[in-house]
Amino acid sequence: MSSPRRVRPIIILGIAAAALVAVVVSASAVSNRLARPLGPALELPTSTSALNIPAVVLAPGADAANSPASPTQKPLCGGPATMVLLGIGADNRQDNYLYGLADAIRVARVDFRVPALSVLTIPRDLWVEIPEISDHYGITHGKLNQAYLYGNPGMGYYDGPGAGPGLLARTLDLNYGLRPDHYGAVNMQTFVRLVDAVGGIDLDLDQPVDGRPVDEKTEDMGYFDAGQHHMNGETALRFSRIRKIDSGFRRDDRQTQVLCALKDKLLSPQGLVNLPKIVTAFQGSVLTDLSPAQLAQLACVAPMIDPTNLRFASLPDDLMQPARNAEGSFILRADSERLKDLIQSFLAGSWPTEPDQPSCP
Numbered sequence: 285m286s287s288p289r290r291v292r293p294i295i296i297l298g299i300a301a302a303a304l305v306a307v308v309v310s311a312s313a314v315s316n317r318l319a320r321p322l323g324p325a326l327e328l329p330t331s332t333s334a335l336n337i338p339a340v341v342l343a344p345g346a347d348a349a350n351s352p353a354s355p356t357q358k359p360l361c362g363g364p365a366t367m368v369l370l371g372i373g374a375d376n377r378q379d380n381y382l383y384g385l386a387d388a389i390r391v392a393r394v395d396f397r398v399p400a401l402s403v404l405t406i407p408r409d410l411w412v413e414i415p416e417i418s419d420h421y422g423i424t425h426g427k428l429n430q431a432y433l434y435g436n437p438g439m440g441y442y443d444g445p446g447a448g449p450g451l452l453a454r455t456l457d458l459n460y461g462l463r464p465d466h467y468g469a470v471n472m473q474t475f476v477r478l479v480d481a482v483g484g485i486d487l488d489l490d491q492p493v494d495g496r497p498v499d500e501k502t503e504d505m506g507y508f509d510a511g512q513h514h515m516n517g518e519t520a521l522r523f524s525r526i527r528k529i530d531s532g533f534r535r536d537d538r539q540t541q542v543l544c545a546l547k548d549k550l551l552s553p554q555g556l557v558n559l560p561k562i563v564t565a566f567q568g569s570v571l572t573d574l575s576p577a578q579l580a581q582l583a584c585v586a587p588m589i590d591p592t593n594l595r596f597a598s599l600p601d602d603l604m605q606p607a608r609n610a611e612g613s614f615i616l617r618a619d620s621e622r623l624k625d626l627i628q629s630f631l632a633g634s635w636p637t638e639p640d641q642p643s644c645p
Contacts, residue, residue, distance in 0.1 A: 318577040325573045326453050327445035328463050359396035361584035362577075367394045368631060370453055370464035371403075372432060373524075373539075374471040381469060381571045382438030386429040386452060387525070388539055391462065395633060399585050400593035403543075404630050405536045407604065411615040412459045416451065417441045427615060431455035432469075449571065460624045462631065466578070469571040476517030477569070478546070481562055482555055485520055485545035487513045493538070495526035502528050520545075533601055540596050547594075551587055559583055597636040599623060 359365050369392040376384030389406040408429035417434055418424050420441050426434070435442040435451025442451045449467040456462040470478070479485055488511070495505030505522040515523060524542050527535040549555050550562075563579055574582075603623055604616040629635035 318580075319575050321573040321575050323571050323573045324446050324450065326450050326464065326467060328453060328457065360399055360588060361396060361581045363394075363396035363581040363585060364465075365395070365397055366633070367396070367578075367582075368392070368463075368465045369394065370449060370456070370467040372449060372452065372467065372469040373475065374432070374448075374469055376471045377473055379471070379473050379569065381436065381448065381471065383436050384433065384448075384471060386432035386448075387472075388536075389428065389452075390543075391456075391464065391630070393631065393633065394582065394585065396581070396585055398593055399588050400595075400633075401586075401589050402595045402597065402630065402633070402636065403540075404627070405540070405596070405598045406456070407533070407536070407599065407616055409614060409616045410459075410604070411607070411609065411617050412455055414451070414455050415458050416444050416454060427613070428452070428455065446573070447571075449573075459620060460627045462627050466574050467572060468574065470569075472521055474566065474569040476521055478562075478566060479515070479517035479520045481566075482546065482549040482558075484514050484516045485542065485549055487515060487523075487541055487545050489513060493523065493526060494529050495522060498528045515545075533598065536598060544596075556587060595636050595638075597630065599626060 371388075371390035371392060372386050373388030373390075374381065374384035375387035376382075386408055389408055391404045391406060393402045393404075395401070406428065408427065410428040411425065412428050412431070414423060414426050414431045414434065423434065423441070431454075432448040432452040433439060435444075435446070435448040437447055444450055444454070446453060446467070449469055453464050453467065456464070489508055490510060492510050493508040496507055497504050503525075505526045506519070508523060513519075520542050524539045525535070526538060550559060555562075563583065599618075603626075604618040607615050607617045609615050626635065
């Protein structure tokens with residue numbers, strides 16, 4: 285019979301080995317959960333590099349950020365070199381994503397090396413070719429915002445991956461060679477809740493904005509005097525939707541104002557403290573294929589972006605001409621090749637070079 289002194293080390297080694305295996309398995313399971321997309325994936329070939337979760341997440345203002353004017357040696361926060369995100373503001377007031385048009389379409393290019401963020405507004409009324417649904421309903425063309433509608437589960441038009449965001453992404457790829465890595469969609473109800481969650485936003489208007497009805501079909505969005513305004517979620521939503529007084533292009537500018545004000549609140553000292561809670565609270569309300577780890581990377585890099593490296597741009601008005609489709613609806617016909625060249629410059633990080641469009645202060 286073996287002596288107790290010899291048995292005991294073997295037992296201890298066995299327990300230690302079992303504990304080590306349990307830790308490894310547990311860590312692997314946690315890592316898998318962190319890397320798992322929160323919503324339907326786009327399933328498009330993209331340029332985003334493999335996910336790399338850092339052992340230590342850099343804090344805002346860390347020395348590794350170096351000068352904001354030049355890329356660092358390696359991406360910050362364990363992110364890829366760049367990430368292209370498709371942002372969708374859906375006009376559905378229900379707290380789901382079964383229906384709805386893409387009321388606002390933005391493409392964000394996040395550079396984790398500089399770090400920098402460029403945001404491009406894509407007009408929702410662009411007349412485009414819509415793929416992968418002609419076999420069902422004979423639809424081959426439509427407004428860009430309809431691609432999102434037709435892809436939504438409630439419509440039953442589209443069988444491919446990614447639902448509404450998936451069909452919108454494929455439409456952007458087909459027409460302009462714009463292939464996003466990931467997406468995030470926010471409906472109107474969630475937008476209202478998000479603005480209220482940060483305590484409202486503050487806007488300084490240099491001139492009055494009149495959103496009162498111009499005809500019996502126009503919804504009353506209110507009147508906003510020039511000067512300072514503190515807006516809750518419902519007020520910010522109404523301000524963002526004003527269009528009839530000027531054009532969809534100017535509405536895009538007002539939406540940019542709102543996004544900048546929301547950014548200021550999220551990146552304020554109090555906002556940064558509450559950011560993890562806000563992200564957690566809205567995970568079930570925002571439709572996205574980002575994983576928790578990727579959301580953490582974006583939350584990590586956001587405070588490091590210098591204001592000079594935060595740029596908003598719009599496609600030039602003179603490349604798009606107002607027109608009517610066969611049903612009489614307003615559309616924008618565009619020089620697709622020139623738009624495609626400009627969008628490719630955006631994706632490459634060579635445009636915009638200056639914040640000549642309405643941008644955050």
